[in-house]
Amino acid sequence: MPFDPSTFTPVGKTANTNDYIEVKYTKGPFIDGVEISSQRGSNPDYVSLGRITKTKYQDSRFNLVNGVPEVRKYIIRAFINDKLIGNPSEPFKTTWISPPLPPPPLEDTPPPAPPMV
Numbered sequence: 001m002p003f004d005p006s007t008f009t010p011v012g013k014t015a016n017t018n019d020y021i022e023v024k025y026t027k028g029p030f031i032d033g034v035e036i037s038s039q040r041g042s043n044p045d046y047v048s049l050g051r052i053t054k055t056k057y058q059d060s061r062f063n064l065v066n067g068v069p070e071v072r073k074y075i076i077r078a079f080i081n082d083k084l085i086g087n088p089s090e091p092f093k094t095t096w097i098s099p100p101l102p103p104p105p106l107e108d109t110p111p112p113a114p115p116m117v
Contacts (some may be wrong), residue, residue, distance in 0.1 A: 003030045005078075008086035010034055012076045013084040020060035021096055023074055025089075027055050031084060034076040040089075041070050051079060064097045071095050 008031070015022045025034055033053035035044040041064040049059065063070045073093040077084050 003063065003086055005080060005085040007035075008078055009114075010076050010078050010086075010089045011090050012074060012089050013037075014074065014092060016096060019099060020058040021072065021094055023057040023059060023076075025035055025055060030077040030080070031085070032080050032082075034055050034078050037077075037088075038072055039074075040064065040072040046073075046075060061098070062101060066101050067097065069097050070096050070105070 010025050011116060012025045012030075012034075015024065015063050023036055027033070033051055035051045036049040038055055038059065039046045040061075040103050047055070056104075059072070071093055072095075074093045075088045077088040078086055
């Protein structure tokens with residue numbers, strides 16, 4: 001069956017690592033890449049994470065609530081020549097606990113001394 005940009009629907013999936021969620025898709029020879037949108041936690045809105053031309057994307061955003069598991073849903077839509085084509089993917093999801101937030105800087109600590117010449 002020939003490629004039809006008006007009906008193409010990409011398929012995505014996720015894989016969790018210790019540091020990020022990897023969003024993946026199969027590119028194929030006819031598309032330039034995909035736009036990734038994500039919905040997370042109790043927020044009902046999908047937000048664009050941008051367009052990618054490689055087959056993997058690393059979502060390393062911290063959870064909305066530190067230490068609480070968070071469901072993240074994704075949809076992807078293909079593009080050719082910066083124009084979205086076809087249909088968005090079916091939503092796909094994962095549950096994620098991001099790494100702990102880094103500690104805030106100590107305010108009473110003086111800045112480091114300049115190097116000796």
